[in-house]
Structure formats: structure tokens, C-alpha cells
Amino acid sequence: MTPLAALLVLASALAHATWNAMLKGRRGDPLAASGALCLGWVVAALPMLAVVESPLAASWPHMAASTVLHLVYFYALVAAYRVADLSLVYPIARGLPPLLVALGAVLVLRERLSLVGWGGVALVTAGVLAIGLTRGAGHGRGLGLALLTACLIGGYTLVDGAGARASGSPLGYASWLFVIQGSLFAASAYAIAKPDVRSEMRARWRSGLLAGTLAAAGYAIALWAMTVAPVAHVAALRETSVVFAAAIGAVFLKEPLGRRRLVAAAVVAAGVVAIQLGG
Secondary structure (H helix, E strand, O other): OOHHHHHHHHHHHHHHHHHHHHHHOOOOOHHHHHHHHHHHHHHHHHHHHHOOOOOOHHHHHHHHHHHHHHHHHHHHHHHHHHHOOHHHHHHHHHHOHHHHHHHHHHHOOOOOOOHHHHHHHHHHHHHHHHHHOOOOOOOHHHHHHHHHHHHHHHHHHHHHHHHHHHHOOHHHHHHHHHHHHHHHHHHHHHHHOOHHHHHHHHHOHHHHHHHHHHHHHHHHHHHHHHHHOOHHHHHHHHOOHHHHHHHHHHHOOOOOOHHHHHHHHHHHHHHHHHHHHOO
16 A cells, blocks of 8 residues: 555544544434534535446445445444444454455455454454453443444445446545435434434434534545455554544543553554555
């Protein structure tokens, strides 16, 4: 991975941690926040449809599969944030996918990773899991939902990595993905929400636009990076967002950090270096 690509993926990681912190928040319902975020996705992506190339037909089945996985992922994530802290849910949900994606990339996408690259993926996975699995952060149901979310993330990452490569236009693929997924989730969230949650969703349109723009920009960068670097490396490097999320959770959401999480963050950093050295 080139230094520029790595730097952009790290920026994508920061964007991802930021919008997840906005989704969790310190008050309000995560469903309202996620519905507003998805509307922000649509608003941010719609203008792009006029200036980017349309994705090739070969990528549309990937987009359909990704849409299903993303919709289930959003509902699992919302459910997890309703019962557990950001500092538990986020590291688990983001910590397992690098390993799942690495295995899938080798088996499905026929990618080859060096021994150092595998070591980097393993370090990132171990570090982000250690950040989440600290005493006092746990909640049984939240942990189960976080694990389900992790599997869904691994699935849609592989699907979208293949789709972006088949599309001929990663930005076109991303733009259509955001418009379709954002519209479907926002509409369904509004339909099932209680009246007070609907009111909150409407009231949060400004923060939703900001969070949606961050989410769209961050994932578009990741999709582009998957076309120029191994999907497993991009997925692992992007999960440094867990370090950012732990810091945001401690500073803004007043969640505990502690020495163990600081050590785990150093392990993640070592994994990032290994991924770069490994290709």
C-alpha cells in the first residue's frame, strides 16, 4: 500500500470513529441518529451521481448483496448501542472483521498476504479486541450483537471490495450504494420508529448531514483503496478507527480508558506498521 493510500485510509478510520460516536451519543435514541445519518448519506451522495461514471453492470449484484448486508448491519448496530457502551460495541464490531476479511480475501478473492502482512492483521485484531474486552465494559447482549455486527461487516467488506473492483468506477459504485442504502434504511427506520423517535430524527437533520457526509467520504476512500491495495490490508488499517473511538469515548462520552486500552492501542499501531512493511 502506498503511503498516500495508507494516510487516506487512516483519515477514513477517523471519520468512521467520529460518526459512530455521533450515532451513540450521550443521549437520544441511536435509531433516530442512524436514520438522520442515512439521510445525510443520500444528500451527500446524490450530487455525485451527476459527475461520476456509472458502475459497470458486473458490479450491480455485489451492490444488491451489500445493500442487504448493510441494512441488517445497521439494525444490529443500533440494537447494540441501545444496550452497551461505544467502548464495548465498537472495538468488538470492528476488531474481528480484519481477520475475517483476510481469510475471505485469500479464499474468495485469491489475494496473497505476506507473513509480515498476516502478522499485522493479527496485531490489529488482537489490539482492537483488547481495547473492547476490558473489565467493566461488558454487557452480555451487547457483546452478542457486537459479534453479529462484526460478521456482517466482514461480509459486506468482501462484497464491496469485489464490487468496487468490478465496477470500473469506485466512486460511482460508492455513490449509488449510498443513495440506495441510505434511502432504504432511512425510510424503514422512520416507518418503524415511535412518534418521539421520529421527532428526534427530524430534529437531528443537521448532525445527521454531518455524520452522513463523514460516513460516505470515509467509506468511499476505503472502496477506492481496495482497488489499489489488498482488501485485507485496507480492512485492517481502517480498523485503527477503534483507537480513535476509544479516545473519543473517553474525552467526549466520559467512558473509561485505562492503561490496558493504551497498551492495546500501541499493539494496533504496531500492526499498522507491520501491514505497511508487509505490502
